[in-house]
Amino acid sequence: MPTDGRLLGNLSVLVSVVETGNFARAAEALGLSPSGVSRAVSRLETRLGVRLLHRTTRSVTLTDEGERLYAKVGPLLSGLEDAAMSAAGDAHAVRGRLRVSLDPMFSWQVVAPRLDDFLRRYPELEIEIVARDELGDLISEGIDVSVRFGEPPTSSLVARKLLDTRVITVATPAYLVAHGTPKTPTDLARHRCLQFRDPVTRRPFEWEFHRRGKVVTVETDGPLLVNDSGTMTAVCLAGVGIAQLLAVSVRDAVADGRLVELFPDWPDETFPLYAFYPSRRNAPPKVRAFVDFCVELAG
Numbered sequence: 001m002p003t004d005g006r007l008l009g010n011l012s013v014l015v016s017v018v019e020t021g022n023f024a025r026a027a028e029a030l031g032l033s034p035s036g037v038s039r040a041v042s043r044l045e046t047r048l049g050v051r052l053l054h055r056t057t058r059s060v061t062l063t064d065e066g067e068r069l070y071a072k073v074g075p076l077l078s079g080l081e082d083a084a085m086s087a088a089g090d091a092h093a094v095r096g097r098l099r100v101s102l103d104p105m106f107s108w109q110v111v112a113p114r115l116d117d118f119l120r121r122y123p124e125l126e127i128e129i130v131a132r133d134e135l136g137d138l139i140s141e142g143i144d145v146s147v148r149f150g151e152p153p154t155s156s157l158v159a160r161k162l163l164d165t166r167v168i169t170v171a172t173p174a175y176l177v178a179h180g181t182p183k184t185p186t187d188l189a190r191h192r193c194l195q196f197r198d199p200v201t202r203r204p205f206e207w208e209f210h211r212r213g214k215v216v217t218v219e220t221d222g223p224l225l226v227n228d229s230g231t232m233t234a235v236c237l238a239g240v241g242i243a244q245l246l247a248v249s250v251r252d253a254v255a256d257g258r259l260v261e262l263f264p265d266w267p268d269e270t271f272p273l274y275a276f277y278p279s280r281r282n283a284p285p286k287v288r289a290f291v292d293f294c295v296e297l298a299g
Contacts, residue, residue, distance in 0.1 A: 014066075100130070100144060101132060103133070103148035105229035105230055146275070146277070160276075161273070166269065169263050172259060181262070197225055210269040229249065
């Protein structure tokens with residue numbers, strides 16, 4: 001006999017009648033009318049072809065067939081209820097194993113220093129971090145969520161924009177003492193500017209400056225071309241030259257004076273941070289918690 005929702009519903013009604021002692025109390029417990037409870041039991045008896053209850057005006061008792069059925073079904077329905085309650089709890093609990101793919105710079109400069117705070121917040125969570133430049137195939141690799149900078153590619157993944165971070169131009173105080181401080185973006189043509197390779201064009205990124213809708217492009221040159229933002233940051237901190245970096249990645253270095261922002265009056269160039277995950281519906285709590293953590297860190 002195939003199991004369907006109506007059969008399970010009628011079995012639940014029978015169990016409630018037995019446990020409450022009569023149709024009226026079962027109806028109250030289930031939010032049904034007494035006649036609705038009676039019809040549900042009658043449908044079950046018709047479907048099974050046996051009488052399950054002895055009905056009198058004062059009481060309801062199980063027949064022998066009803067006793068046997070209740071002995072088997074009662075624990076099963078209780079187990080189903082426990083499983084449902086557990087699943088409902090999982091819908092709100094941050095636990096289990098979380099595999100994340102992160103932009104390398106975001107991973108070690110932004111996430112890593114505060115990751116212990118996140119793990120203490122969710123002690124039932126285990127995290128595996130894959131740091132790489134490419135988004136990759138999240139589904140085939142079992143990645144729960146990926147967080148990285150740049151506009152999202154066309155794909156079936158859900159892309160949620162978390163924030164925009166400013167692109168800032170910075171140098172160390174020692175470099176500025178040795179080479180002078182540029183007063184305007186065009187002054188950079190006379191400075192050692194560290195170049196970052198565009199992974200698409202394979203050429204150095206252009207240096208742009210944005211202010212109130214105006215965009216100025218400056219041709220720059222320098223002794224170094226890199227394709228890794230971590231190396232770029234380390235070289236800039238060593239005083240080798242001037243760099244354009246994401247504000248979120250050097251926030252602490254600017255705050256404590258290790259780096260100086262050169263053109264705060266050109267504040268409008270930004271770069272987006274996105275979270276990617278496979279399914280639009282019912283993102284697990286662990287994914288939502290990690291995405292919120294990333295927003296908290298980079299905000």
